[in-house]
Amino acid sequence: MGTILKTKDLTKKYDGRVVVDNLNLTIEEGEVFGLLGPNGAGKSTTMNMICGIVKPTLGSVEFHGKDFDKHRKELIVELGYIPQELAIHGNLKAWENVELFTSLYGIGGAELKKRIDESLEYVGLLEKKNDYAKTFSGGMKRRLNIACAIGHHPDLLIFDEPTVGIDPQSRNFILEKIRESNKNGATIIYTSHYMEEVEAICSRIAIMDNGKVIATGTSEELKKMVVEDTSSITLEEVFLTLTGKKLRDY
Amino acid sequence: MIRYLIKNNFKLMMRSATNILLFIVTPVVLVALLSSAFGDLLEKYERDDSIKAGYRIDAEDTDVRAQLLAEQVRTAADESDMILTEYPKCDIEEKIMEEDLAGFVVFGKDGTYSIYENGEQKYEAKALDYLISSVDKHIAQFMLDAYRSDMPSEASVAVKYPSYMEPIEASDYYGIVEVVYFGWCAVVCGAGIFTAEKKYHIGKKLRVSGLSELQLFFGKFIPMLLVVSISSLITAGITILLFGVHWGSPLISALIVVLSAAAATAFGLMFYNITENVVVTIIAVFALVWMAGFTGGSFETYMFSTQPQQLKDISPIYHINRALTELSCMGHSDYTRSAVIYCIIIMFVSACVSIMAGYIRGRKGK
Numbered sequence: 323m324g325t326i327l328k329t330k331d332l333t334k335k336y337d338g339r340v341v342v343d344n345l346n347l348t349i350e351e352g353e354v355f356g357l358l359g360p361n362g363a364g365k366s367t368t369m370n371m372i373c374g375i376v377k378p379t380l381g382s383v384e385f386h387g388k389d390f391d392k393h394r395k396e397l398i399v400e401l402g403y404i405p406q407e408l409a410i411h412g413n414l415k416a417w418e419n420v421e422l423f424t425s426l427y428g429i430g431g432a433e434l435k436k437r438i439d440e441s442l443e444y445v446g447l448l449e450k451k452n453d454y455a456k457t458f459s460g461g462m463k464r465r466l467n468i469a470c471a472i473g474h475h476p477d478l479l480i481f482d483e484p485t486v487g488i489d490p491q492s493r494n495f496i497l498e499k500i501r502e503s504n505k506n507g508a509t510i511i512y513t514s515h516y517m518e519e520v521e522a523i524c525s526r527i528a529i530m531d532n533g534k535v536i537a538t539g540t541s542e543e544l545k546k547m548v549v550e551d552t553s554s555i556t557l558e559e560v561f562l563t564l565t566g567k568k569l570r571d572y
Numbered sequence: 573m574i575r576y577l578i579k580n581n582f583k584l585m586m587r588s589a590t591n592i593l594l595f596i597v598t599p600v601v602l603v604a605l606l607s608s609a610f611g612d613l614l615e616k617y618e619r620d621d622s623i624k625a626g627y628r629i630d631a632e633d634t635d636v637r638a639q640l641l642a643e644q645v646r647t648a649a650d651e652s653d654m655i656l657t658e659y660p661k662c663d664i665e666e667k668i669m670e671e672d673l674a675g676f677v678v679f680g681k682d683g684t685y686s687i688y689e690n691g692e693q694k695y696e697a698k699a700l701d702y703l704i705s706s707v708d709k710h711i712a713q714f715m716l717d718a719y720r721s722d723m724p725s726e727a728s729v730a731v732k733y734p735s736y737m738e739p740i741e742a743s744d745y746y747g748i749v750e751v752v753y754f755g756w757c758a759v760v761c762g763a764g765i766f767t768a769e770k771k772y773h774i775g776k777k778l779r780v781s782g783l784s785e786l787q788l789f790f791g792k793f794i795p796m797l798l799v800v801s802i803s804s805l806i807t808a809g810i811t812i813l814l815f816g817v818h819w820g821s822p823l824i825s826a827l828i829v830v831l832s833a834a835a836a837t838a839f840g841l842m843f844y845n846i847t848e849n850v851v852v853t854i855i856a857v858f859a860l861v862w863m864a865g866f867t868g869g870s871f872e873t874y875m876f877s878t879q880p881q882q883l884k885d886i887s888p889i890y891h892i893n894r895a896l897t898e899l900s901c902m903g904h905s906d907y908t909r910s911a912v913i914y915c916i917i918i919m920f921v922s923a924c925v926s927i928m929a930g931y932i933r934g935r936k937g938k
């Protein structure tokens with residue numbers, strides 16, 4: 323197992339304000355990597371830079387051992403990105419949404435049809451394939467959002483807070499699916515500020531604050547940084563100890 | 573594969589009721605309203621007795637260009653049943669009143685000319701104006717061709733005389749120009765997609781998949797063009813059924829309508845790609861299209877509008893309207909070529925600017 327993704331001194335400034343600060347992350351093949359951080363820590367900005375939506379002010383991203391910016395065309399098919407926002411068309415049916423996004427990776431014809439059903443089946447929406455996305459509940463939209471990003475079978479999946487604003491059932495379902503994808507061979511980057519989720523599914527966790535990673539390790543290792551006896555502390559307490567209790571209003 | 577992007581964007585547009593309303597219902601209603609309101613105006617033009625006009629040549633006898641113009645205008649007037657009489661020395665205004673002339677032409681140096689119009693015979697005066705400018709255009713084109721191909725200078729001018737200002741029915745006129753005008757409002761049909769792409773961050777996801785600016789452009793351009801063309805053709809069909817609009821040569825007319833829609837679509841997309849703001853785009857495009865329509869004869873017929881010719885010539889809508897209406901009433905038009913060229917240029921330039929704007933924005937990495 324090697325390194326699948328590496329950020330090198332990744333930095334983003336908005337109007338002179340440093341939002342992501344010299345970030346050096348290494349993601350190993352086959353792991354579920356959790357990126358924890360309070361609101362405004364720079365998680366989404368980091369993910370957006372990795373995906374090429376936001377241009378870094380400085381630094382670069384290495385994917386599969388190659389400079390991602392230079393080899394984007396060839397590497398893009400290996401990346402699946404589930405954005406924090408719901409990127410779906412309300413006026414398209416569920417299957418049409420999946421078709422639209424899956425086809426962008428050069429898949430067409432009968433193969434595309436197969437992948438659409440497979441993706442919808444995966445998120446439990448196959449029965450609703452002919453319904454308009456606008457008629458979906460919040461949880462169903464979240465699941466559709468995921469279905470739109472997996473049809474091209476990428477080997478790295480980036481989930482940016484896929485569970486915000488949904489009920490425990492849907493959340494549980496999504497976490498299960500992420501585990502399943504990982505078992506099937508995909509590497510996962512998972513950002514969130516829900517501690518339990520991250521603790522439940524991630525093999526390694528980085529805590530990010532003010533654009534910097536302030537600690538990395540398994541949840542055990544992170545707890546050890548704060549106290550000796552790890553049974554008496556939750557990840558949430560570790561998080562609050564490391565990031566402070568001040569509110570983040572930028 | 574951009575085919576599915578086009579297909580789904582097309583579906584999104586066809587599912588919007590606003591589009592159907594704007595591109596089919598509104599023009600049909602407007603054609604009905606305008607053709608009944610302005611029917612009188614155009615009818616006046618259908619007259620029985622010949623138009624009378626006077627002229628004088630101020631240029632020297634040796635001024636070849638001026639003599640040629642005068643001679644060709646005389647012949648054209650003859651063929652068009654216009655009575656053109658020479659009054660060498662006279663007070664023009666007095667003569668117009670005295671002889672009840674529609675207008676008076678003075679041929680000046682090097683083919684320049686000025687026309688005095690009789691305010692009481694506005695339509696007839698416009699006809700005279702139209703005749704002379706048509707002949708003048710033919711001569712200019714002829715000279716240019718002759719210059720290019722080194723033709724012997726004695727070759728005679730083979731002018732095809734335009735049957736000047738054939739009367740056109742109000743319903744034909746407005747049936748045609750409203751379809752063109754609404755085609756130019758094409759950008760609106762993309763508004764739903766623009767908004768969704770921005771609001772739901774779909775633009776972002778399209779970028780993640782590595783689509784190039786060119787693909788992103790065509791992903792919107794083609795479905796928009798399809799929607800506008802189809803609705804224009806449907807509107808044209810409805811106006812044919814309801815008002816009996818004549819479209820002249822159906823094939824060429826359809827081609828011009830589609831080209832005009834293509835130019836309009838690219839033009840609107842360019843604004844959106846530069847501003848990335850749907851409201852600003854729609855306001856800007858509507859304002860510009862309104863101006864072009866105003867000078868181009870979308871509301872007041874171009875024959876009788878008092879806009880200066882230079883302004884009309886700038887308006888692409890003028891060229892398109894004129895080509896289509898002349899095709900309808902005369903079966904041919906000198907404006908077909910300029911309309912087609914104008915559309916192609918607008919389309920090409922807009923597409924390039926659009927793609928560049930997207931590319932620059934991508935580079936900046938907003």
Ligand SMILES: Nc1ncnc2c1ncn2[C@@H]1O[C@H](COP(=O)(O)OP(=O)(O)OP(=O)(O)O)[C@@H](O)[C@H]1O
Pocket residue numbers: 336341359360361362363364365366367368406515572938
């Ligand atoms: N386009 C932008 N222009 C200016 N500032 C921005 C822009 N995008 C993000 N920021 C700022 O960058 C900081 C980091 O934002 P980001 O969305 O990456 O945080 P996050 O960790 O994902 O937070 P959340 O948990 O709320 O999603 C925030 O302070 C935000 O205001």
Ligand SMILES: [Mg+2]
Pocket residue numbers: 365366367406482483
């Ligand atoms: Mg975020």
